[in-house]
Each structure stands twice: as structure tokens, then as C-alpha cells.
Amino acid sequence: xxxxxxxxxxxxxxxxxxxxxxxxxxxVLRLLPPGIRxxxxxxxxxxxxxxxxxxxxxxxxxxxxxxxxxxxxAGRVPGGVVRADxxxxxxxxxxxxxxxxxxxxxxxxxxDEIVAEAARVLRPGGVLVTTVDKDAxxxxxxxxxxxxxxxxxxxxxxxxxxxxxAYAAAHxxxxxxxxxFTGHGQGSTPRRTAEKLRSGYYASWYxxxxxxxxxxxxxxxxxxxxxxxRADPVYRLARFVKRPVGRG
Numbered sequence: 340x341x342x343x344x345x346x347x348x349x350x351x352x353x354x355x356x357x358x359x360x361x362x363x364x365x366x367v368l369r370l371l372p373p374g375i376r377x378x379x380x381x382x383x384x385x386x387x388x389x390x391x392x393x394x395x396x397x398x399x400x401x402x403x404x405x406x407x408x409x410x411x412x413a414g415r416v417p418g419g420v421v422r423a424d425x426x427x428x429x430x431x432x433x434x435x436x437x438x439x440x441x442x443x444x445x446x447x448x449x450x451d452e453i454v455a456e457a458a459r460v461l462r463p464g465g466v467l468v469t470t471v472d473k474d475a476x477x478x479x480x481x482x483x484x485x486x487x488x489x490x491x492x493x494x495x496x497x498x499x500x501x502x503x504x505a506y507a508a509a510h511x512x513x514x515x516x517x518x519x520f521t522g523h524g525q526g527s528t529p530r531r532t533a534e535k536l537r538s539g540y541y542a543s544w545y546x547x548x549x550x551x552x553x554x555x556x557x558x559x560x561x562x563x564x565x566x567x568x569r570a571d572p573v574y575r576l577a578r579f580v581k582r583p584v585g586r587g
Contacts, residue, residue: 377434
């Protein structure tokens with residue numbers, strides 16, 4: 340897993356910047372029911388998405404475990420961010436109307452605990468909105484994907500939609516229609532993909548050996564247009580509604 344304390348300074352510029360953040364925020368907002376007054380954005384990072392969630396009548400807060408990320412987020416969401424583990428939030432039961440978790444669950448081996456904690460802090464009728472199947476979204480059918488696909492671990496990803504739905508159901512959250520959005524600026528290039536392979540960036544799905552890595556990098560180096568980005572991924576947002584008390 341990446342060191343997000345070290346990544347903070349370059350995080351936005353390497354993750355699609357404002358266009359990707361704006362698309363993510365707009366998608367989250369589409370899934371919020373009328374009357375939502377409070378939203379907690381988990382793993383808010385630099386706050387680039389979080390600040391774009393704010394609307395008149397909607398108080399938006401962010402939580403992240405990386406202090407370096409929060410230093411930037413604090414300037415974007417003044418007085419609205421806190422350092423916290425997403426599994427142990429400093430909130431009372433039923434404290435917020437909505438929880439968002441964009442690009443979080445695929446990073447951790449304890450997605451079930453995060454979903455459980457989100458369910459705890461949601462009021463009855465509140466919603467959890469989270470990205471699912473992120474790694475799968477990056478397979479856009481390009482020549483790069485054809486090279487990588489044999490090395491993708493089957494069933495990899497801690498944010499698989501079936502698993503997240505099961506975690507949600509265990510904590511009183513019912514699935515509702517979701518949406519998708521474009522990951523602007525996230526289209527892969529052969530050169531950048533090889534760099535990421537060598538740095539261990541794809542640890543959530545890559546099952547190859549060091550020898551496999553070098554063979555893959557050679558195959559990637561043989562592809563045309565080394566610095567031309569392939570298609571941007573389309574990410575999935577799932578939505579879950581907390582059942583009112585007394586309903587099964």
C-alpha cells in the first residue's frame with residue numbers, strides 16, 4: 340500500500356486533478372436523497388472531492404488517517420476535517436445523514452469494518468455511497484490490458500461489489516441504484532504502467548513474480564505510443580440505505 344503521508348504533495352496532480360474530483364463529487368451528489376443535511380467523506384485525502392460536495396444546506400466533513408493529506412484538506416474544508424481511522428470514527432451513533440467513501444475500500448483488507456462503522460454513524464434512512472470494483476474499472480480493453488490481464492489475480496479486490504453488498508446487509512444497509520463517473524486523467528500509458536509495476540503500485544491485484552514483472556515491462560515497452568493515454572476508466576458508485584429501526 341502506498342505511503343499517503345509521502346504521496347500528499349503530488350497526490351492531486353497524479354490522480355486526475357479537478358476534472359476527476361468534480362466528476363466524483365457530482366456522482367456522489369446524484370445519489371443523495373432530498374433533505375440530507377450532513378455528509379461525512381471518509382478518506383477525504385487532500386479534500387479535492389470533499390470541497391466539491393458542499394452545497395447550501397449541506398454540511399460536509401472529511402476524515403483521513405494521513406496528517407499530510409489533512410493539511411491540504413483543511414485549507415479546502417476549513418474547520419471540517421479530522422484525523423481519524425475509518426474503522427473508529429469520533430462520532431456518536433446515527434450522527435450523520437450520509438457517508439461517502441470514494442477510492443477507499445479497494446486499498447484496505449478491512450473493508451467490512453469500514454462499512455460497519457459507516458452504518459453505525461448513519462441515522463436510519465441515511466445513505467452510504469462508495470466506489471466498488473475499482474481495479475476492474477481500470478481494464479478498459481486496451482492493448483495494455485491485454486498484456487496485464489493474465490497476471491490479474493482472479494477475484495482480486497477488497498471492494499468487490501458482491502462483497503461490499505454482503506457487508507452492508509450484515510449491518511442493516513439495503514442496496515439502492517448506484518451510478519458511474521469517468522476517471523478523467525486516469526487512462527494508462529505503457530511507460531507509466533511499467534513504472535507502476537516496478538514500484539509495486541498494483542499490489543491489490545498483481546500476482547506476478549519479479550521475473551514476471553520484467554517480462555511484462557518488456558512487453559509494455561514493445562507497445563506503440565508509449566506516452567499516449569488509453570481510455571479513461573469509468574468508476575462505479577454503489578449506494579446503500581440504512582433501514583429504519585424495527586424493519587428487517
